[in-house]
Amino acid sequence: MKRLFNAIKLLIIAAAVYFLTGCAGNSDDEVSKLATAMAVGSHSNADKMPVNSSTATEVMYQTCLSYGEITFIAIDGSPQVVYSTTIPDPGIDGLSAEKKDELAQEYVAQLQTVFNGITADTAEVNTLKAIQLGAQSLQSADSDTTDKILLIMDSGLSTEGYLCFQDGLLRADTEDIVEALSEAQAIPDLDGVDVRWAFCGETAYPQEPLSTAQKEKLREIWNEILVKAGAESVEFTNDFTTGIPVENCPGVSTVDADEEDIIVDISPAPEPIRIAVEPIQTVILDNASVQFVGDQAIFLDEIKAREEIRAVADQLLAHPDNRVYVIGTTASGDHDFCIRLSEARAQAVANVLMEFGVPEDQLIPRGLGCEDPWHIDDHDANGAWIEENAVQNRKVLIIDVDNTEDTSLL
Structure with a gap:
């Protein structure tokens, strides 16, 4: 299990201990509040991550x-946030530097328990x-956070997603890679x-070791990506590995590390990176699952609506390369009013999706009012209202932009 909330005692327990011990001396030193995201690659083809790594220990301690705030992310084929917390402030004025240090060490020990359980x-x-997940967590940190650190502990030899080094990326031009990602x-x-990046280029059996030149190339690629991302600074550290391969984890494909193959100047240049995206199925949030207050964009049962929308968010988070339309539709009515209402309802659903972590640029909210291609007649031949049909017209659809069958109707 990735989720480790029960693997660690509540950090506030440690704070309570210090409430009772009192304080000795005074300390007026101000420490900038730090938000940290740690992406940990405890997977096949890599050595076990040392919990006492100097870089990791220092970042957790600070x-x-x-x-501050700290988030742990497990790196595998479908990375996830596995733990996130805010370190509790004891709230004791004049707490001595020694007490602050002891308390910080207690917190670090508990965070190391979380670290050890990541796989x-x-x-x-x-x-x-x-x-990307680490960046999202840092950009959503409390407004009073003054410093942000992303610590990556991984080989960087990615085999899934936009960057697949099996496709010969170690031979590609770095600028071309960054441009394709942009x-x-x-x-x-x-x-x-x-x-800060620890263990970049460090691998374990059955992955062939990378040569010094290949490691430098790998670091160059990642450095340019991180600089393009706007990083304040990028540092590749030289922490020592454990030398103990990770075991009993899902498989990871190996990357061809033939030295001769890597240093050959390929001409013509490799084809630009292309991402093949399989469209996800259309999701219909109908009146039975996500019901709105009449003529408003307010959920009638917000708890139930959020539960339904969370399932959609989970699917989108599992398919980050898929962009979707969030389309609102209404029963028959005044054209302009129905357009505005459907747009507001689509945006209401999109807002909840973003609260659950779906990036804004993955969503395209639209309102089609009562003139959508799926609209059914909600009046009979005499013009009388047919409520059971009207109910079916009140909905929000999640449609993949690459779903040509459904988008062709728009």
Whole structure:
């Protein structure tokens, strides 16, 4: 299981201990509040991540010392946030530097428990997706956060998603790779974020080791991507690996590391990166699942509506490359009013999807009013209202932009 909420005691327990111990001396040193995202690649073809890595320990310590926020992301074929918390501030004025240090060390020990429990759930490795998740968590940090750090602990030899190094990317021009990612709108938002990367290029059996030149090429590619993403700084650290391969995890494809193959100057240049996206099925949020107050864009039963929309969000988060239309439709009525109402309802659903983590640029809200291609007649031959038909016209549809069968009707 990736979710580790029960694997660690509540951090606030440690704070309570210090409430009771009192304080000695005074400390007026101000520490900038730090938001941290740690993307951990504990998967096949890599060594186990050392919990006492100097870089990881320092980042966790500084986050705890500043009572900041920290998020852990597991890197595999479908990366997910596995743990997120805000370090509780004891709220004691004049707490000594020694007490602050001891309390921070207690918090670090508990976070290391979380770290040790992170392991891959799905096959392959999608490092870029993990970075995107880390970027999202950092950009949504509290407004009083002054510093942001993204720590990546992974080989960087991605085999899934936009960057698949099995496709010969180590031989491709770095600028071409970055340009292709930009055109695909796959560059994460790391504005104001300091990035640190440990173990880039470090692999384990059955993946062949990369040569020094290949590691440098891999770092160059990732460095340029991170700089393009707006990172405040990028640092590749030289932490020592454990030398113990990760075991009992889903498989990861190997990348051809033939030295001669890698250093050959390919002419012509490799084809630009293309992303094949399989459309997801259309989802209909009808009146029975997501019902609105009459003539308004307010959920009649918000709890039930959010449960239904969460299922859609989970599907979209699992398919980050798929953009979708969020289309609102209404029963018959005044044309202009129905257009405005359907747009507002589509936006209401889109807003909840974004609350659940779906990126805004993955959603295209639209309102078609009462003139959508799926509209059924909700008046009989005498002009009388047919409520059972009208109910079917009140809905919000989630349609993949690449679903040509449905989008051709728009």
